[in-house]
Amino acid sequence: MTFEELLDTYEPKLAAAFREGIEEIKSSIVLARVVERLEKGDVSGAIEAMLIEPEAFAALDLALQEAFNAGGINAIGELPTVRDPNGAKVVFRFGVRNPEAERILRDISSTMVTHITEDQRQGIRYALEQGLARGANPRATALDVVGRQNRVTGRREGGVIGLTSRQIEYIERARQNLASGDPKLMKQYLALVTRDKRFDRTVTAAMKAGKPITGENLQKIIGRLNDKNLLLRGEMLARTETMMALGSARDQAMRQQITSGKVEAQDVTKIWRSAGDSRVRHTHRVLNGRSVAIDDYFFSPSGAAIRYPGDPQAPIYDDIKTKYGVN
Numbered sequence: 001m002t003f004e005e006l007l008d009t010y011e012p013k014l015a016a017a018f019r020e021g022i023e024e025i026k027s028s029i030v031l032a033r034v035v036e037r038l039e040k041g042d043v044s045g046a047i048e049a050m051l052i053e054p055e056a057f058a059a060l061d062l063a064l065q066e067a068f069n070a071g072g073i074n075a076i077g078e079l080p081t082v083r084d085p086n087g088a089k090v091v092f093r094f095g096v097r098n099p100e101a102e103r104i105l106r107d108i109s110s111t112m113v114t115h116i117t118e119d120q121r122q123g124i125r126y127a128l129e130q131g132l133a134r135g136a137n138p139r140a141t142a143l144d145v146v147g148r149q150n151r152v153t154g155r156r157e158g159g160v161i162g163l164t165s166r167q168i169e170y171i172e173r174a175r176q177n178l179a180s181g182d183p184k185l186m187k188q189y190l191a192l193v194t195r196d197k198r199f200d201r202t203v204t205a206a207m208k209a210g211k212p213i214t215g216e217n218l219q220k221i222i223g224r225l226n227d228k229n230l231l232l233r234g235e236m237l238a239r240t241e242t243m244m245a246l247g248s249a250r251d252q253a254m255r256q257q258i259t260s261g262k263v264e265a266q267d268v269t270k271i272w273r274s275a276g277d278s279r280v281r282h283t284h285r286v287l288n289g290r291s292v293a294i295d296d297y298f299f300s301p302s303g304a305a306i307r308y309p310g311d312p313q314a315p316i317y318d319d320i321k322t323k324y325g326v327n
Helices: 003-028 033-039 043-049 056-075 099-135 138-147 166-179 183-191 197-209 215-259
Strands: 270-273 291-293
Touching: 003 056, 003 215, 033 043, 033 138, 043 099, 056 099, 056 183, 056 215, 099 138, 099 166, 099 215, 166 183, 166 215, 197 215
Parallel strands: none
Antiparallel strands: 270 291
8 A cells, every 4th residue: 555545544534533523522512501601701611611622532543543553564564575694584563562653653642632622722712702802692602612503413513613723713804804794805705715605695795785794694604614614624634643643653664673673774765755636735745756864854945854744843834734724
């Protein structure tokens, strides 16, 4: 299986596991507790009542571990046949229980879940404060954040839980623009890639009339914008974390062979292989085919020193996480 095939296999699994974690959080929320704290002006207490905890992402953690293990095993399977001085075939194995491999996986997982939970709390705080500031009552503000229950499925839809703080800020700006009644501001909504185009006619009519979008129409438009951005968030996170797990595992698999004495470090060369799709940033695409020694770095046009695709130590400006956004 190629690296691209591994990506295609494990990205959907991580995205589904992320959505599972968000659904678990939403389904566990007791709205009355959130509203009660907002009525007292306790925004921090309202956030705590939503129980956005690392444990909710247990399935995501397991999916990441599965991708990591597959990446290491796959890397070993790609190695050429090597024989020792006596002519016996050298057997390569990836130690998933190797202490260094376990440490790397633990660090990747911990960083991922911490980033998700802390960024959500930050974004939710912003959404709650904005809701109260524009005069919405505590219940309406809470529903805008946690989502409203679908009477048919019983599941919460809309809401900002699961989105990045940046996405939440963009969507809040879209809400303000639509509610402004200013055609120039309202037109910005029509440029959003993640909008539900079924509402374009409603927005265009309001623009022509110079009237704001309010009430149920505004609620539905923003709810769909939230939902589509949650899908984008899951896809982007899955891409990032799968790349990181596979890249780190492949690097670790090779280093295990060097440590065990089965391979000499000076005989190992790393070759950058780009996925070749539109999601690969241009600074990485130009690295395709370049080779360096096992302990050397690839240098992207941005100046970033990168050990391999998905390197968790790469500078943040050369990291796919910076691509999160409403569009």
